[in-house]
Amino acid sequence: MKKILSLPMNYKFIIILIIFVPIIFSAQDKKSVYEKYLKNGAFKYSYFHPKYQQYLDSALVYLPKDAFLWQQKAMPLFKRKKYELGMKYLDNAVKNDDEFDSYLSYRAFIKCIFQKDYNVSINDLDVLIKKYPKGIIMDHSYVFYKALSQIQLNQYQEAEDNLKTSTNLFASNGIEPHFLELFYLGITFYERENYTEAIKYFDESLKLNTKFSDAQYYEGVSLYYLNRKPEALEIIKKAQENLLADNTITEDNRFYEDYPYQIKKWMVENLVESLNENKKQ
Numbered sequence: 112m113k114k115i116l117s118l119p120m121n122y123k124f125i126i127i128l129i130i131f132v133p134i135i136f137s138a139q140d141k142k143s144v145y146e147k148y149l150k151n152g153a154f155k156y157s158y159f160h161p162k163y164q165q166y167l168d169s170a171l172v173y174l175p176k177d178a179f180l181w182q183q184k185a186m187p188l189f190k191r192k193k194y195e196l197g198m199k200y201l202d203n204a205v206k207n208d209d210e211f212d213s214y215l216s217y218r219a220f221i222k223c224i225f226q227k228d229y230n231v232s233i234n235d236l237d238v239l240i241k242k243y244p245k246g247i248i249m250d251h252s253y254v255f256y257k258a259l260s261q262i263q264l265n266q267y268q269e270a271e272d273n274l275k276t277s278t279n280l281f282a283s284n285g286i287e288p289h290f291l292e293l294f295y296l297g298i299t300f301y302e303r304e305n306y307t308e309a310i311k312y313f314d315e316s317l318k319l320n321t322k323f324s325d326a327q328y329y330e331g332v333s334l335y336y337l338n339r340k341p342e343a344l345e346i347i348k349k350a351q352e353n354l355l356a357d358n359t360i361t362e363d364n365r366f367y368e369d370y371p372y373q374i375k376k377w378m379v380e381n382l383v384e385s386l387n388e389n390k391k392q
Contacts, residue, residue, distance in 0.1 A: 144173050149183075158187035178204040178214050185221075190367045194226040212239060216248040220256060225368050229260035236260070245280050249364070252277045255292060262298060263371055271299040290319035291360070294326050298372055306333035324353035325360060328374045331382065344386040351379045 152166035167184050174180060181204035188197030201221065204214040216239055222232035236257045239246050246253045258273035274296045278288035297312030313330040317323055327350035334343035353359075360370045 141174060141177070144170050153183070159191065163187065176207045178207040178209060181207065182214055182217060189221055189225045192225075197221075198226065212242065215239060216246065216253065219253070220248045223256045223260050224364060224370065227263070229263050232260045233257055249362070251289065251291070252280055254280065255289075255295075258295065259371055262295060262302075265302070267299045267302050271296060274299065287319070288315075290316045290323060290326075291362075293319070294323070294329075295371070297326065297329060301329055301333060304336075306337050309333050320358075320361075322353040322356070322358040324350040324358050324379075325372065325374050327353065328379055328382070329372070335382075335386070340386060340389055344383070344390065347379065347382050347386060350374070351383060354379055 148166045148170035152169070153163045156163045156166075164184060164187075167180055171177065171180050171184075181200050185197040185200035185204065188194075188200070198218075198221075201214065201218050205218055208214045215235055219232050219235035219239060222228045222235065236253050239253045240257065243253065248256070254273050254277040258270040258277060261267075261270035261273065274292055278292050278296070293312050293316035297309045297316065300306070300309035300312065310330050310333050313326045313333070316326040317330075320326070327346050331343045331347035331350060334340070334346065354374060354376060359365070360373050362370060365373065
């Protein structure tokens with residue numbers, strides 16, 4: 112303190128400003144900060160423009176504990192696969208989370224779908240499921256994302272159990288399972304070579320989304336392994352047609368990251384070629 116007092120007046124003012132500005136403005140009306148630096152600032156640019164981040168940095172000077180601002184800094188980085196950098200900001204959002212753990216749930220989602228850090232995603236999801244058994248993030252239950260993480264860790268029985276839980280979470284409200292829940296249930300059996308049971312769930316998924324190429328593809332592979340090759344070729348050709356029409360996994364974030372078991376054009380083409388060769392023999 113003695114050193115500060117011995118400085119010229121101009122320098123003392125600058126130091127006091129640096130120390131106290133965040134404190135003074137932390138109570139400033141959030142709406143006006145959002146208006147100036149988001150609505151009339153960052154949101155006028157693409158997520159990926161440098162000015163987007165610059166405006167957020169300015170807003171954080173006034174609202175350093177605003178979880179939404181930290182999340183907004185993180186989100187474009189994840190969409191550019193800069194996971195480590197983005198997670199640094201998202202962790203700050205979680206530290207300043209709201210009463211509903213909104214940013215903890217977002218982090219669990221990012222860890223599962225983007226960063227593919229499945230064990231850590233499960234840790235976050237376990238905390239959330241304990242507090243909010245029917246909690247939802249990005250249109251799906253926390254239990255669903257836990258099951259996806261378990262599939263990616265080859266924990267197929269645990270994933271099956273959680274997917275069955277997820278399909279029944281909202282049954283009492285008259286809400287039927289999502290076609291992706293049924294698809295991934297099929298995957299848990301497919302990976303354990305129970306192709307008959309896998310086909311059952313792929314069919315259930317296709318009842319809800321009749322042109323879902325991913326379910327058609329894995330059903331075709333299952334039929335192939337059951338030596339039902341003519342049926343396999345028939346449904347694989349449908350999968351090929353529907354994939355070309357973009358009838359695949361419908362999640363918004365599929366444009367940035369592949370979802371587990373999301374099929375590619377080459378996968379279908381290779382299988383069609385193989386089945387056609389077998390047909391000639």
